[in-house]
Amino acid sequence: MNLREIIKGRRAVRDFKDKEIPKEKLMAILEAGIWAPSGSNIQPWEFILVTEKAMIEKIKLISPGLFGNPAVIIVLCINRERAKRGGKLGGITALMDISMAAQNMMLIAYSMGIGSCPIVSFSKSALKELVDIPEHVEPVLILSLGYPKFWPKPPKRRPLEEVVHVERYGRHFKG
Amino acid sequence: MKDTEDILKDDHFKLLAFLITSARGCVVEPPLYGPLRLVDAASRLIEIMRKEGRVNEQIIKLQKMIKERMDLVMYDEEMFIEFLDELSKELAKMLKSE
Ligand SMILES: Cc1cc2nc3c(=O)[nH]c(=O)nc-3n(C[C@H](O)[C@H](O)[C@H](O)COP(=O)(O)O)c2cc1C
Numbered sequence: 001m002n003l004r005e006i007i008k009g010r011r012a013v014r015d016f017k018d019k020e021i022p023k024e025k026l027m028a029i030l031e032a033g034i035w036a037p038s039g040s041n042i043q044p045w046e047f048i049l050v051t052e053k054a055m056i057e058k059i060k061l062i063s064p065g066l067f068g069n070p071a072v073i074i075v076l077c078i079n080r081e082r083a084k085r086g087g088k089l090g091g092i093t094a095l096m097d098i099s100m101a102a103q104n105m106m107l108i109a110y111s112m113g114i115g116s117c118p119i120v121s122f123s124k125s126a127l128k129e130l131v132d133i134p135e136h137v138e139p140v141l142i143l144s145l146g147y148p149k150f151w152p153k154p155p156k157r158r159p160l161e162e163v164v165h166v167e168r169y170g171r172h173f174k175g
Numbered sequence: 176m177k178d179t180e181d182i183l184k185d186d187h188f189k190l191l192a193f194l195i196t197s198a199r200g201c202v203v204e205p206p207l208y209g210p211l212r213l214v215d216a217a218s219r220l221i222e223i224m225r226k227e228g229r230v231n232e233q234i235i236k237l238q239k240m241i242k243e244r245m246d247l248v249m250y251d252e253e254m255f256i257e258f259l260d261e262l263s264k265e266l267a268k269m270l271k272s273e
Contacts, residue, residue, distance in 0.1 A: 014246075057183070061192040064200055064212055121204060123196040155250045 006111050011154060013115030014067035016146030021071050025112050026051075029145070030074070032108040036101035039093035044083040045101055046137055048075040058130055063142065065121020070144035075127065076102055080136045095140065102141055115148035186223045193219060210259060211248045214241050233269040237262060 001009065026049065033047055050056055050073040059073055060066050076098050083094035106116040119142040127139050164173035182188050197212035221238040224230045240262055247255040 061183075061189060062196045064193055064197040064215070121200050121208070123199055125199075126196060 001111055006107050008154075009151075010106055010110040011115070011148075011152045012117045013144075013146070013148040013152065014117055015149040016068045016070050016115065016144075017149055018069065019071065019147045021114060021145060021147070025109075025114065026072060028112070029105045029109050029114070032104040033074075033076075033101040036097065036104045038097035038100070039086055039089070042082055042085050042090070042094070042097070044078050044080075044086070044090075044094040045098055046077040046079050047101075048077065048131055048133070048139075049073075050075065050131070055131070059122070059127065059142070062126035062130065063119060063122035065119045066142065066144055067117070068144065068146070068149075070117075071146040072144075074105065074143045074145065075131065075133075075139050076141040076143065077133060077137045077139045080138060098140055102143060105143060109145055113147065114145055115151070117144045118142075119144060186219075186226065190216060190219050190223065207248050207252060207255065210255075211245060214245055214259070214262065218242060218245070233265070233272075237265055237269075240265065 030047060030049065033045065034043070038044065050059065051071075056070065056073055059075075060069075078091075078094045078098060080091075080094075083090040086093045102118055106118065109116045120140070122139075122142055124139055127133065127142075133139055161173050165171055166173050177185075193212075194216060197216070201209045201212065218238050218241040221230060221234055221241075224234065225238075240258070244255075244258040247258055
């Protein structure tokens with residue numbers, strides 16, 4: 001698969017096989033996260049790797065938007081102390097940084113045949129309590145990971161002609 | 176009193192946790208996620224009723240409809256709302272036949 005195929009082929013997976021993800025693959029996924037760009041190279045992220053079945057079950061209980069039985073969960077958090085170094089914009093850039101790390105992780109996962117789903121529908125306060133996240137660290141995104149039962153059909157995208165503006169806003173791209 | 180181990184496996188408790196955390200989510204999530212969580216909860220309730228032998232074919236049909244179509248909320252709002260209408264209609268058919 002080339003990069004374009006990986007980008008276009010990745011899907012949000014919500015139904016997983018009961019199969020473990022080998023440790024080297026998990027390491028590759030986490031590593032892809034830390035190689036994401038970040039504003040001023042602040043790297044405001046903290047990743048919590050959850051592989052224990054019992055804890056995954058508990059996280060599922062407090063995450064209405066988490067579907068299926070993933071083999072692994074990665075909680076992506078912003079370290080607010082680090083993010084402060086980005087000044088007033090630090091909070092917003094940190095969110096961008098986390099998103100880029102998450103996309104890196106999902107793409108490399110897909111390139112290895114592993115499905116993922118980004119999830120914001122979870123209870124922050126409950127998750128903080130469950131996995132002992134300190135006050136200055138904020139969980140912002142969960143990634144569920146596992147081998148998919150099937151690859152979902154791609155949901156529609158807004159066409160380039162609508163999304164792209166050429167030289168001036170409103171001058172739509174004609175293809 | 177039950178111990179925590181047992182409670183965590185209890186389907187009623189799982190539904191309870193889902194309802195509580197969904198309530199908080201609904202404050203900030205897209206408005207249509209409220210109905211999504213409600214039908215998801217309905218499906219989970221049917222699952223409990225099924226395990227307890229308290230369902231009939233019509234109730235199973237409701238659950239099948241929910242499982243197959245609740246994802247529409249992410250792809251096609253109009254079809255999701257249509258699905259909610261059909262679900263209520265299906266429920267009414269069941270009430271009528273009783
Ligand atoms: C920031 C973000 C939050 C998301 N939160 C959830 C979620 O809570 N639950 C879920 O099932 N999907 C969630 N998704 C997945 C989207 O629904 C999915 O990416 C979108 O429908 C496009 O489908 P695709 O990823 O297969 O291309 C989220 C995606 C993003 C980018």
